[in-house]
Amino acid sequence: MQVDKAVNPTSAPQSPIAFRLDPTSGVPTYLQQVEHALRLGYLEPVDRLPTVREVVADLTINPNTVLKAYRALEHKGLAGGRPGLGTFVKATLSQVSLPEIAGLRRTLRA
Numbered sequence: 001m002q003v004d005k006a007v008n009p010t011s012a013p014q015s016p017i018a019f020r021l022d023p024t025s026g027v028p029t030y031l032q033q034v035e036h037a038l039r040l041g042y043l044e045p046v047d048r049l050p051t052v053r054e055v056v057a058d059l060t061i062n063p064n065t066v067l068k069a070y071r072a073l074e075h076k077g078l079a080g081g082r083p084g085l086g087t088f089v090k091a092t093l094s095q096v097s098l099p100e101i102a103g104l105r106r107t108l109r110a
Contacts, residue, residue, distance in 0.1 A: 015086075016043060017051040028098060036104045038093040049079060049087045 017037055037043040050058070055066045070087050073079035080090045 015048050017050065033108065034078070034089075035093060036108055038078065038089070038091075040101060040104055040108070041092075042088050042108075043092075045089050045090045045091060048085070049073075049089065051086050081098070 004060045020057050021060065036044065039086075046073065051069070052063050052070070055061070057065050068081060070081070074081070078089065078091050078093070081087050
């Protein structure tokens with residue numbers, strides 16, 4: 001996952017992350033990446049997630065898959081949509097211990 005906090009103030013807010021898929025995993029990796037990024041503090045409330053269109057273009061996956069993942073994040077209270085603006089982080093997850101952080105960082109780097 002890429003993390004880039006630089007935002008151009010004259011344009012629409014950019015997402016600080018970009019999703020990557022692990023083709024060997026049966027788990028929706030991008031959904032895990034959002035939760036990992038929240039735990040590590042890479043994402044904060046009010047950060048914008050990539051738009052469905054951006055994720056579909058980057059990963060070449062079905063838009064319904066991305067919409068389902070974003071709905072799951074909304075259901076957990078972690079994200080919420082803003083009409084015409086995108087999906088934004090609404091809440092964060094509790095921090096994890098140092099050994100857990102090392103494992104999460106390895107996962108995010110992969």
